[in-house]
Structure formats: C-alpha cells, structure tokens
Amino acid sequence: MNKNHSRVIICREGYGMKQGRDQKKLIGILGICLMILISGALPGKGFSSGLSYGYSGEEDSLLTVGIESSTGNFNPFYYPQGADGDVVDLVFQRLVRRDFEGNWTGDAAEEWEISEDGKIITVTLREGLTFSDGEAVTAEDVVFSYRVISDPSYAGGHNTYARKLEGYQSYREGDTEDFPGVRAIDDGTVEFRFQQGGGENLESVGFYIVPKHEYQEFYRYNDTARLREKRSEPLGSGPYTLENLIMGEYVYLTGNPHYYNEETYAIEEIIMQLIEENTEIDDLTQGNVDLINGQSEIRNIKIAKGEDGIAHNKYYNDSQGLYFFNHENGATQDPAVRKALRHAMDLEELMEHHFEGYGTVPAHFFGENADIADEEGIQSLKNPSYDLEKAKEILAEGGWHLNDDGYREKDGEVLTLRIIGSTHSDIIETLSPLWDRDWANALGIEIDNAYGGMNAIMEDLIYDADANVDVWNVVFLELSLDPFAPLGAVEGYFHSSNIGTNRGNISRYQNEALDELIEKARETEDLEEEKAYYVEIAEILQEEDAYAPVYTPEYYDLYTEKLTDFKTNSHFTWTRALETARLSGEDINRDGNGGEEEEGVPWRTASYGVIALFLLFKWKNRR
Template structure:
C-alpha cells in the first residue's frame, strides 16, 4: 500500500491496505477556527504573496531555556525553535485527521501494521548543505534507543523490534529501523499498534553533525550541541540572547513548500505588558492568549483573532512518590478544597459578552480526545469545592489538626512545598486561594518557593530523581498534540518515572500501566475506548493531577500577517507554512 498521505485513524489503526480517510465521531472532531472579526478562514488569501520570502514575524514568548535539541528539549517554547529548524518524515494536516508527507514522498504499511517503509525525497538537505538520507533517520532512532540516552523521548522507540536488547546494551544490532540505500528506510515494530505510525515522525537529526564523537553507549556529545541546532527545516537559528530574543532566518537550502516569511523573531515579553507590546507593534503575534481583558483590547483595536478549543490545560501536578501528597486521600482532599470553578468564572470571564472562556474538568485528557463523552464525564467523581468534605477525608486518613491548627499524622506535619514561578499572573491568583482554603481552612502548612521556570524544569524533569523530596506540587500548563488518548501515555506510565522523563508526578499504578499498554495495541479506536475509559476513572479517583482550567485559545495578531490559520492541533509554528507578511 503506497501512498502520499494517510488518514490519521488509518495511520493509527492500520487495518486495511486501501487508501481511505477516516475521522472521529462528529461531535468529537476538532473544530477549525471560527470566524471572528478580522479572522481569515482556511484557504482565504487576501492577495498574492511574494514569490520570495520576505518580512519579519515578531512573536511574543515568555520563556525559553535555550535547549533546541529535538532529543532533549522539554519546554514548549524551545519546541517552537525545534519545529521550525527540523523536519520529520510526515506531519498532521490542519484538521489533525490526516498525515501528509514532509521528508518522505510516500510510504507503505504492511497489512498487520508492523512494518512501515518510507521512500524519501532526494532533494532534502540540512542547513549546512549535507544531504538528508535514510542513514540520518536510522541514526536518530538509534540515539533515542541508546543505553546512555537520558532524554524524554524513549517512548517513541520502545515498541520497535530489537529495542529492548539494544537499549539494555546487549546488542549493537537494531533491526527496528533499517536503511535500504540512501532514500528508503523501513521501521519494524514488535507488534502492530495503533500508535506505530505516529512514532515514525520524530525530527530527523544529521548524523554527520550530532554524531561526532558519539559511540554506542555514549551519547553525551549530542546533548552538548543543544544550543546550536542543525536541521533540514525552513529556518535556521541565527541568534539566541537569553531572556531577550531568539532570531531565526529562512533556510536558503530549504526545498519544501511554503514558509514565505523571511525572518522570525521570538521576542521575550512580560505577561503583564505583552498586550501593550502587541498594540504598539513591538510584536506581531501573541499565540494562545487566555486572558479575556487582552482579547477584548485586541478586538477593540481591530487586530485579527483566531479562536479554537485548546488541546491542553493548566494543571497542578502532585508529587505522588514523596511527602504527604503520596497519599491519595491527601490529593483528594486538596482537590475538594480547591475552588477551580470560582477561579475560572472570575479569571476567564469575557467583559464584553459575560461568557466564561474556560471550563473545569476532573480528568487529565484533552478536551478534544476521542475517549471523552458526556456519559463518561458524568460517571466521574465531581471535585466541586467542598471544604467540609476535604476536612472529613483528612480526618478519616488520620491527619488531625493540632493546637496550632496544622494537621499532623504519626508526628509529621501536613506540609506542602509549592514550587511556583515569580510574577506569574495565574499563580498570583491561585496562591492566595490556596493560602486561604488549604492553609487557613484545611490546616495545611504551605511553603511557597519562588523558582525560575528553568529551575522548576530541573526539579521535576531534568534532575527529578535528585530533587524528589524537595517539592509537593507545582503549576504549569501543557499542550496535547493529538486527539488520541495515548498521547498521555508517558505522563502516567511508570516506565516514564525518572530524570529526563515525562511522568513528572512520579505516578505508579500497575493497572494503569496494563490498560495503557493494552489499549495502544487495539487498532480500532472504538474498541480501545473502554480501556481508556477505565484509565480516566482511575486517574479521576487517585488525582495525581488537578486540571485547573481547560480553555479556549485566542491567537492575537497584526492584520499584516495574512493567511494565518490555526486550530486545536495546528499551532502557529505550522501555520507559518502558509502565512506571509503584507508589506
């Protein structure tokens, strides 16, 4: 079965060898951006763009650590650079329901879903002029499988044939990814799984650059090149000045379609003034805005706005391994004593319409995930604010208030170490809520540690094993890049606990592991739904994560940016492919 594009669910289910496009049930299909004043709909082109890249797009960002290595980055802001500099074999289309070729020109999938063979384009070169070949694909996947690899993306390769022996250091042979000449590469998976195709689309890294000094069981030299990326994508990194800006220019060796904006400047902005910087022209784009007041100001100022359901949310992660939050009862009590609904109704209220632009939810799956339904949601524990229930849960668990009002158990105080970012708009609202409800009313001692963004990432991701006893909870936000519920696999599977890995709550549950492993083997999403529904219920009960808000995203941008179309699964970086600057 050779083809140039593949329906997303076809890529996931791999059950037939004929070409067709399947979609999720209608009510769960991601919506494209609605028509908002000043917003273009897909395919709408105000006027013909230049035939040559031109103009500068200035994008406001709040953070970036400077780690632009596809195999090691963690921050979504660093991910912007990675996605602009590197390419994979294929990517999702605007609707998020179909894979389309990028470095690959076509592919063939075996009827059992175990073998996927790609034919590569022969005109793709890296930004240093070296050709991209099948050996670079093989090298990238061997890097992720190496025994010494310490990054977050081991889940991409773990299902490949021969991974276990290669990753354990028992064999230098890796049959999971094999090159056949310069422009054909074959992936062989141990089992036919719904998730196999998605795992073939990782960013391709040049062996001649990143592989210098690398040997089997020694990948440290790769990590050392995290600040100077070399890829085959449409842009190259020109300058990164910490806490100020990231400057990218059009890759003159890029041979793909689109990307007619010549320069992209990622400008650091402050959350308290970013809308002012948009309005005065310091930046052209603020992506993923959530504050109603900023949206109103942009709307009143005649700026263009794209609106779509966010595939992601803001969340509190509990440390489920160490300290009081290792107890389910403590996490449940804190959830009941956290009035997320009041926060959402206040923080996300649109001053013009009175509408609330976000919701609460009692589960950690995306709003657009195909496992979620009204019936499933109604079956979950409702953690609506109930301080008396929270007190009762702690009483029953043996956490009793002392003379000073602070609860204790077996001689240990109910004490939470909260890792928080300074001068963060949402945390400036949440922390006083926690101090009142958790501290004053529930009898919990709160220790607030204000840490820079990169320090928090070091605590909970990069060096998490060494810092496990230093924190109880933190607040961050996340984007989920697929409607497939398997996208949360690495966040909750016990294999992904540890330094450099995604399970930052350090959550371990053997039944959740089993269900996640079994569900990804099921080709038909409808048949997989019951297993994922059980995962939803367990996570809802055990509460390793509180979703604080699940909101609508608003991309606010200058009207000189044309043909800029975003959606739940098609963020601004992908939208740059078809956008241009009207001079």
C-alpha cells in the first residue's frame, strides 16, 4: 500500500445531486469537497484504501514495515513467529534483554542479584512501571506469567524459560500446585530459584511480563483453553500499544503514553503493512514501505543494494544447515564412511551457486554469532576439502570396495544411505543432485531418499526415535542455535544422556571424553577455562565427523535512508533497534521527479475548486 498518494473524490452525475434540489445543498456539498481537497493538498500522507489509521500526518512520526503475513495472534503465551511475534515484542516488556553487543541490560528490571552458587536470581523492578491501562506492574504479574508457561495444560513453546526452575517438573506434571521456582518477595521484587547454578540461568528470567489483572480471568490451574483464545487485544507495559488491526491489510501501533522512558522510541507510530512477496522490493524502492527485515532472498538483496536511497544491515542468521549421521545404524556407524562423505561434499560450489556468496560454511556447531566463534582454536578449524579421490581412498582403506555392480561393498553388505530431507526446505532441490553426482555416481554408494514434512521427520528422529533407529542413516536439518547458550546446544545434541525417544541427541552419538568436557564446561565459573573446553569440544566433533556442517545464511534488513540510527543484528532485531532509531523526514525519490514528491492533492486542483465555488456564488447572486 502506498502511503504517498492523493485522496480522490469522484463526483458522478446522478450521485448526490438531483436537478431542482436546493442550491444551498449543492453549495454545501461543493464546500465539503473543497475542504477535503484542501486537506489533501496539505503536507502529509494519505492512504489509498481509505481506511482510518488515526495517523497523525507527521512525516517523522510514522514507520511503515513491510510484512508478508499476520495471523492476528498477539497472545504473549501463544504467538507464532514472524510479524505477530514482533507485535508482542513491541507491546510487552521483559525483565531483562540483551543490548546490541549481547550484554544483559535491564528492561523492566532496575537491577538483579545472583547468589554465589548461581541458583538464586533476585530481580528488583523499576519504580513506577505501569501497563498501558495505567495499572501498576508488580512482581505478582511476573509470577503469573511463569505459572502459565509452566502449567500442565500449557501447549505453547515458551516453557523453555521455566524448565530450569526449582519445582518445575512436579508443577508441570500436575503433582502439585506449588511452584517454588518463582515467587514475589514484595510488589517490586521477584525471586527465581534454579535447580542448578550456571551462567545461562539469566536467560530464563527473560520471558514477557503479562498483566495478571487482564489475563487471569481466562486462566485457572491446569486449564489454559480460554487463555489461548485471547489473541488480538494485547495489553502490556512495552513502548507501543496496538491501535488497530485489519486482517489481511495492516497492523497499526502507537506509542504507549505510560511507557517509563520518554527519551527512547522516538518513532510514535508503526504500520506493519502486508505486502506481496513478489513485489516487496518494489514496495521498498518506491517508498510504499520503509523497512523489510530478515530478507534472505538473494535476488531481492541484490536489487536493493543497487538502489539509491536504500540502506541495509547485514548479519549471519542464528541457524545452521547440517547433516546428522546415524551412529547406531548402517554404514554411517563406520568413521571411514563419515569421513569419505565429508570429502565428497562440494560446499564451496553450494555456497557459490545456491547462495551466491551470501553465506558461509561453518566449521563448528556454536553458530557464527557466538562469542566463542572468535576464539583462535575455533577459527583454526577447517572442514575437509572437496576431494573425490581422497574419499575413494578412505573408503577402500576402510574395506569398502566396488563390486561387479559398481557399488561399494564390505563383508557382503552394500554401502547404502537412506537420506531423510524435509519437503519444506528449498535447498533440498539443490542438495539432492549433489548426492547423486558425488555420493552415488562418483563413490558407488546406493542412495535411498525419503522426503517428508517436518512433523513426520521429528516423529522419526525424536518423538519415536527408539523405534526408528534403523530407518535412516543421514538427515539434513536446519537448526536454530542460540549464540549466547552454545553449551546448551552441544549438550542437547551430542551428550550421551540425551540419546533416546523425546531427547535431542538425534545422531545417537556417544563419546565419554566429550561428555566429560561438556560437564566441566557447565561446572566451571572461569570464563577462559570454559572457552578452552569449547575448543576441545569442537575439535572432537570435527575429528570424529560426528556431524557435517553445510551452511549458515546471511540475512539483510533493508530500509530507506530516512530511517537513521538503526542498528540490527541476529539478536538485536528491528523492534529493539527502534529504541534509538529516528526518522529524518527526508523521503527517497519515489517517482523520478527529482525528489519533489507530490503529497496529497496538488494546490492546482484545490485552486480549481476555489474558482468553481466562487463562480457558483456569483451565479446564485445573479439569480
């Protein structure tokens, strides 16, 4: 939707005017038309849909963000990802957040104190905090929020914030209604108690603060059904409030007058405008929207980078595409097979042709944005080179020789790979021919591909893992990795205690030395010692070819240059960047007229209206 266009008044014969009607009415109608025309000629922006946003007309007050979809679900307990999550992030506060550099900073929290053993975090709220309805924010609201996400009936995805808290398991399983993990000391102080100490516990303090007085009528213990239906009327203490929602068109937010910090969030109004995926870059370059965030479509990135007046922020996404090998079934149990497969992966070709250089091939499991990625020992890690002759040599040395049919065979067993991939991932279309070319044709491996939806894949690999060990050898997945909790990811996916149904060690990898390093890294309070453990962990996973990293993509936030002081990265998203961002009021050249953009109805049109009205009066007076 173009924010910069004229209001158009159409007068048709027979519509609103009948011959013989009192001429005063005609004058009145023309007068109204004239006022509308003049108002359209004044500086400011109109909207072609004719919908009322309540927009102030201030050039430097409105930010328009292009989005592809919104479900209208702004429930902080159940919101989906994407634009709906962005609305939640603008409306609700957390106790703590990370700043641009990744350091913890207080949001609703004035300060916090961590006990010596790391098991207790006591948080003091800022004084005078209120929700957008004027009600005070208290520790009881925090307790309420955590009780909901820990409830036995809760089926949302945010209970990860509560899993480490004392008493969580008993409360979650319905054994007791007592939840000692979080409690209000007084109105302004809340205490979190954890099962174990650890540097990552502060992450658990960061769920949204939901007003008990607004949401409690929809909830009772072990019954969150009604709460789930409270979707489109969020009420929080964050910097913005939801003003209007038109499904399929836009979400409109305005500044929260009760927000505690008047020195931040200078942009007063936000329109999250639905746009078509195939026209989103046109919408940006023509000025219909000011910002498109999280763009990974390479064609769009290239176009935007070549346009005057368009700026961008570039960062690696916190995801990683990779292969997990099955360490308990079939040929991938053999280290020689895993090593050979990695030498038969042309990842540089993949990066050049599929990603066109907009990404990287990682050499470790921690993610490109993790602090540990900068350590010298991590930086020195290298992936195996693409070398088909080397791969053949490794297989032959491992006892895998070509049979008369051209397949690798060992002890009468043909080297067969059953590969699982998601039909939801477009990169599978690129990877599949490479499996045929390099693994099947070049190495003589029998390939059996199986594709399915992510739900079916998760059923095989996690939810019913023990019963499906023998149905796969290699799986390609795209994982999201928390750069601030690298140990949690390694422990979840590679510690032997996490092998089995409903556990995270998908590859069923076991290594006592790795387990010991993970446990030492969790127990130490010495940061340098912890980093040293991470380096050793990465080296073991690399040496044993426990898995195979494939890619990490680059993401771009694209925006017009009128948006200034706007810094984003993988964890500091556009909703956080608005804290310091400004709108300059200088628009890009949208229509090739040298930047002198017509806003509203031109004065010439308004002048014609004045002349017409004057002549009408003259004619009436003569009558």
